[in-house]
Amino acid sequence: MTDEAKNRKNRRTVIGVVTSDKMDKSITVQVDRMVQHPRFKKYVRRSTRFHAHDEKNEAGLGDRVSIVECRPLSKTKSYRLVEVLGRSRLHAATSGDAKKG
Template identity: 40%
Template sequence: MAKKERIGIVVSNKAAKTIIVVIQTKYQHPKYGKILIKTKRYMAHDENNLCKTGDMVLVEECPPYSRHKKWILKEILNK
């Protein structure tokens, strides 16, 4: 099974080797048809502390690093 990948924006890099990435998903309400935006925050592992707040990044699913960190930084798309 392929690992999941998500594109998001870094909103925090205050913890050592950890970033918080916000990922927004658009979906349509099943009954009313309105387009809604779901926002989800993920903690990701950043081994070399390369990311800064506002960077657009690609994160990939991985085995857990800690209780909340189950994603790893794969690539920085935009600085």
């Protein structure tokens, strides 16, 4: 197995929610995680935002998506969209109105 094939296996895949789709071919994805507080031992929710490449502009605001780590595509984009796991009601409603009008 070559080094390139090993690197493809070790790419980080995360699931999150699209918080912005205003950029062309780009989305912002918020990924939540639970972390234990070091002093009080209570689990607190922490979030991280990633910029991801969306070639076909298929993800909309509020959609649940899966993104995977890739080579740097720009200063801030190092992830690309793999698939849309679930559509938001907001995205479904706006796409339905666009077809009517």
